[in-house]
Amino acid sequence: MIRSIIKLMKSNYLFTLGCFICLCWILAAIFADFIAPYGPITQDLSIRLNSPSLEHLFGTDNFGRDIFSRVIYGGRYSLLAGCVTVLLAGTIGSIYGAIAGYLGGVVDDIMMRLSEMILSFPSLILAMCINAALGSSLFNTMFALVIVAWPTYARLMRSVVLTVKENEYVEAARALGASKWRVLITEIIPNSVGSVLIMATTDLGNQILMFSTLSFLGLGSAPPTPEWGMMVSDGVNYFNKFWVAGFPGLAILTMAVGSNFIGDGLRDLMDPKLRKEF
Amino acid sequence: MKKKVIVLLLTFAMVFIVAGCSSKDNNEGASESVVVIAMGSGFSTLDPGFMYEQNPTLVANACYETLFKFIDGSDEPQTSLAESYTFSDDGLALTIVLKEEATFASGNPVTSEDVKFSLNRTKNLKGNPSFIADTIKSIECPDESTVVINLTGQDSAILSKLGYASCSILDSKVVKENGGTDAEDANTTDTAQVYLDATSAGSGMYVLKSYTPDEEIILEKNENYWGTTTNVDKYIIKLQGDANTQMMGLSSGDIDIALNLTDDTIIELEGKENVKVQNESTxxxxxxxxxxxxxxxxxxxxxxxxxxxxxxxxxxxxxxxxxxxxxxxxxxxxxxxxxxxxxxxxxxxxxxxxxxxxxxxxxxxxxxxxxxxxxxxxxxxxxxxxxxxxxxxxxxxxxxxxxxxxxxxxxxxxxxxxxxxxxxxxxxxxxxxxxxxxxxxxxxxxxxxxxxxxxxxxxxxxxxxxxxxxxxxxxxxxxxxxxxxxxxxxxxxxxxxxxxxxCHIGYNSKLTGVNFSDTYRVDVTEINIQ
Structure with a gap:
């Protein structure tokens, strides 16, 4: 696997770029305390709305806070929210989908109709409703995102399981006397999880965007948390001072694009038709 | 193919006709002295009996008059429709003599009955601003130009309250003809709001010509105004509260008065010759x-x-x-x-x-x-x-x-x-x-x-x-x-x-008399074009 990823990196420069961008953000978020020159919420009203300079690379905001430091720290929230959402939604959705697909029949019908109920709502509106009802906080926003995101994974997993369960090795396992659940856990899920993984990498970018959208609308963590979406929304009031919204916006853009590149690359790797090329 | 070409030509022709019409509209009224104001919305009626928010008081002050008024930002109420007033010794009765020359836009004289009707209507509509009349027990009209307001208790703020927009004096004959009532059950029987949202029935310097909620208000000069007037014939009030839009409109000359600027948008206007700004504490x-x-x-x-x-x-x-x-x-x-x-x-x-x-x-x-x-x-x-x-x-x-x-x-x-x-x-x-x-x-x-x-x-x-x-x-x-x-x-x-x-306001330097006022946002009856 690692060898083929290295191979992929050599041949697919977009994938490499994606990896590089994401790695940068992850390292920046982990080592924010060492990289950021100022505290993310330290105010200095005497230097508010200063344009980018050597002291303040990305300028300062309405409260004289250093935007560079805020962007660096902000990665923590966006990455955390994105990863946790994808992880939880992926796990819940996959298990749900696998059970539905494997058992089939009435159980499948009921389970899938339930998940389609959630899918039939516009996802952003649904997430906003959940968030507004629970009150806005980082945890509630992630919860809302998970609720909205898991059915997509469930559908994908179910369709994969439907094909996988017809394979001979499944039948063989069953013939050897393995129980229903043992077959599901040891044979079907491990053989279906690949496509979910690819979807998860692509989805990471979407979830970060969605999280930023929600906090842009004031439904994320409370200020003065240095959250990218919220920083963009602060900057909207100062449209002639591009750096206030511009730099956090750029951060969201690169993070979303980066994880999409990785997802695309991985899909190419997994696709049997394209795999021969590597 | 031929058909398609004809259709295409017809479409073009229609577009040109439509475009022609709209450009004609834009040129209209260039000879009149028109002032365009931009302000925020957040209200849905111009009926003084229901007026509670701050923005519509600008319109109320233009179209209606009150017994007392705050002039030049003073916090001492001055007589407006009232000629003089006296408190009884116990402070429980306020006797007001009205100005005789005052008339409504309809030509009807302003009488004590109109005052009684207007104040009772505001009270009995039981709307948001009705609390203003809480201390008014009853109103008597001994003659056409004298009103006696009996209070429930001493109220040293009563003159200021009577200067509030929802205490505007309405033309009771016109309002009654259009469904208005000042009876105790006015909150269920009064239907004049629709009429008062479309036009005004006051004695003010301007008359409400049209009101499209969240979009536009048009005021035109009251031809029968009884007092001295300014030289502005018409106000177009655009209900557009965004500071950046207002700033751009003001600098391009599309807007003459912007009422909702912010500290940061006002910086953009610095150094512009045709624009003046005011930063007033509210x-x-x-x-x-x-x-x-x-x-x-x-x-x-x-x-x-x-x-x-x-x-x-x-x-x-x-x-x-x-x-x-x-x-x-x-x-x-x-x-x-x-x-x-x-x-x-x-x-x-x-x-x-x-x-x-x-x-x-x-x-x-x-x-x-x-x-x-x-x-x-x-x-x-x-x-x-x-x-x-x-x-x-x-x-x-x-x-x-x-x-x-x-x-x-x-x-x-x-x-x-x-x-x-x-x-x-x-x-x-x-x-x-x-x-x-x-x-x-x-x-x-x-x-x-x-x-x-x-x-x-x-x-x-x-x-x-x-x-x-x-x-x-x-x-x-x-x-x-x-x-x-x-x-x-x-x-x-x-x-x-x-x-x-x-409050950050900006206005075209051709105007004089533009001053922020807590009670009226800006007093449009004081504005002149140089």
Missing amino acids: KTVGFLMMNEDEKIGGPVANNKVQKAISYAIDYKGIQTICGTGSITPESIIQVGFMGSKGEKDVSTATDLVKAKELLKEAGYEDGFDIDLEMSELDMEGVPLLDLAQIVKEDLSEININVNIVQRDWVAGYGDDYRDGKMGMTIIYWGIDYNDPNVQLVFLPGQQVGLRANWKEKGYEDITKKYNDILAETDSSKRSQLLVEVQDMIEEDSPFVMLAQAS
Whole structure:
């Protein structure tokens, strides 16, 4: 696997770029305390709305806070929210989908109709409703995102399981006397999880965007948390001072694009038709 | 193919015709003297009986007149439709003689019956502004030009209240013809709102020509106006509150008066020759409220902690965020009202040493954690959340760890605030009518005091002073009493006044007489084109 990823990196420069961008953000978020020159919420009203300079690379905001430091720290929230959402939604959705697909029949019908109920709502509106009802906080926003995101994974997993369960090795396992659940856990899920993984990498970018959208609308963590979406929304009031919204916006853009590149690359790797090329 | 070409040509022709029509519309009215105003919306009626928000008072002041009026930003009401007035010795009856020459736009004279009708209608509609007539017991009309207003108790603010937009005097004949009534059951039987949203029925300098909610209001000169007029024939009021749009409209000349600029958009207008700007402090005041009930407020219910917090706040920082022109009042009565204790000296108001001492005395030497519950509202364009962030930073200096909690105004915040269930919050207060008595709601046992669970018990002397103020009709004596009552709450109050918001207006330099007014936004009856 690692060898083929290295191979992929050599041949697919977009994938490499994606990896590089994401790695940068992850390292920046982990080592924010060492990289950021100022505290993310330290105010200095005497230097508010200063344009980018050597002291303040990305300028300062309405409260004289250093935007560079805020962007660096902000990665923590966006990455955390994105990863946790994808992880939880992926796990819940996959298990749900696998059970539905494997058992089939009435159980499948009921389970899938339930998940389609959630899918039939516009996802952003649904997430906003959940968030507004629970009150806005980082945890509630992630919860809302998970609720909205898991059915997509469930559908994908179910369709994969439907094909996988017809394979001979499944039948063989069953013939050897393995129980229903043992077959599901040891044979079907491990053989279906690949496509979910690819979807998860692509989805990471979407979830970060969605999280930023929600906090842009004031439904994320409370200020003065240095959250990218919220920083963009602060900057909207100062449209002639591009750096206030511009730099956090750029951060969201690169993070979303980066994880999409990785997802695309991985899909190419997994696709049997394209795999021969590597 | 031929058919397609014909269709295409026809389409082009239609587009040109339509375009031609609209450009013709734009040129129309170039000979008239028209002034275009841009202001925020947030209201849905122009019927004075239902008028409660601040923006529509601009229209009410143009189309209607009141018995008393605030001229040139003064906080002393001057006679307008009233010629003279006298209070009875017990202060319970106010006799007003009306100006004889005053007439409505319809040509009908302004009579005492119109006054009675208008005030009773406002009271009986039981709408948002009906409270203004709470102290009016009954109204008598001994003759055509004399009105006697009997009060339920002494009310030193009654003249100011009568200057409020919802006490505008309506043409009772016209309004009655269109479904209006001043009967006790007016809240169910009055149907004049539709009529008054489409046109006006007052004696003001202008007449309402059209009103499209959230879009546009058009006012035209009242041809029958009884007084002296200005040289502006027509006002087009665009209901567009966005500061950036207003700024661009003003600099391109599409807008003549912009009422909702912000500190940052006004910088863009600096140096432009045809634009003048004004940064005025308003009487809208932002304040920090701490709950007196220990079960709700926790540590901030402690009087010493409250005082410590008031010493820890950097008022200068608050003013920076509120923008040029904002000031911090010393106590609950804003600068600009009589009886105000003046402006807070921001260079000495912050004293961290004293604040820490007080915290120590209260037993919170190591500080504490506290939730600051905030809504999404803004005060004259400044998000209250921004003020919360300043307060959070300031209080961290004295080891109080503030945790900002965001809550939606409609989804519970509003109710909890009004019911006194909020531990600590920052909110603003806009004056209902232009009189310092309006600020007495911040006293224990009164409307806003109760929102902090500040009950009358134990503060009976303050309540006595409160009643004295309501009864005192002599301005200088009332002013003295107002100062005294503020001294009484100096050391013990759950409110910290943060700042009076500033209002940033910009206007085309061809206009004269454009001045911000708390009561009318700008008084359009004072504006002339040079």
